[in-house]
Amino acid sequence: MDIQITTELLLMGTLIFAIIDAIYIPLLVWRVSRETFSRLKWSLAICAGLVWFGIWSWAIGNYWETIYAHVFPAWARTWTPLIAFFAAGGIALGLWALAMRSRWNPVLIYCLLGMALGSLTHAWAVYRGIVTKPPMLMGASPLAAMVIAFFEYGFYWCVILTLACILDGVRRYFHH
Numbered sequence: 393m394d395i396q397i398t399t400e401l402l403l404m405g406t407l408i409f410a411i412i413d414a415i416y417i418p419l420l421v422w423r424v425s426r427e428t429f430s431r432l433k434w435s436l437a438i439c440a441g442l443v444w445f446g447i448w449s450w451a452i453g454n455y456w457e458t459i460y461a462h463v464f465p466a467w468a469r470t471w472t473p474l475i476a477f478f479a480a481g482g483i484a485l486g487l488w489a490l491a492m493r494s495r496w497n498p499v500l501i502y503c504l505l506g507m508a509l510g511s512l513t514h515a516w517a518v519y520r521g522i523v524t525k526p527p528m529l530m531g532a533s534p535l536a537a538m539v540i541a542f543f544e545y546g547f548y549w550c551v552i553l554t555l556a557c558i559l560d561g562v563r564r565y566f567h568h
Contacts, residue, residue: 397529402536409543413507416550421499424557429498433488435556435563437481443552444480449473455528462525463517483509484552503549510545514538 452460456469464472487505491498514522518534529537 395528397532399531399533399536402532402540406536406540406543409540409547413503413543413546413550417500417503417546420503420550420553421497424499424553426498428557428560429488429502430492431560432553432556433485435559436484436488436552439552439555439559440484440549441477441481443548443555445473445477447548448476458528459522459526463520463522487549499553502553503546506549507542507546510541510543510548511538513545514541 452469452472460468460472487502487509488498490505491502494501514537518537523529523532523534523537
């Protein structure tokens, strides 16, 4: 089956992720206190590593020939999921540290920083040719690719935070 990713499809995805984020982020801000968030440093790193390993394993496994082979070197097929595991763990620690230093709600700052990271990574992908080289994405708007990433990554970092809270709860349950 030949799928064509169009600007309209990216904008529809943006709307869906934006609606999810508009519900998910306020719920996390409401439910995760600064004290709880402060305990999540290593849980966030572990969960981020696992989630991004899974995302990249799925993406490379399903879309190497149609997308990623056009913009990544051949070695990336094997190593991207493992690189993503360690990079995401480190990035999660950085997001956590920046959020904890903020005078504003750390959960909100963590989510917003993760969202900004999404747009930055997709700006890099646009620079590498993600919307000009793979036939599946040819003609899609570079701006739409960066905007969807903002909200898409918001969802991913919310899931990571949720999993980190669950991991922390399990850890605390067994240590009390």
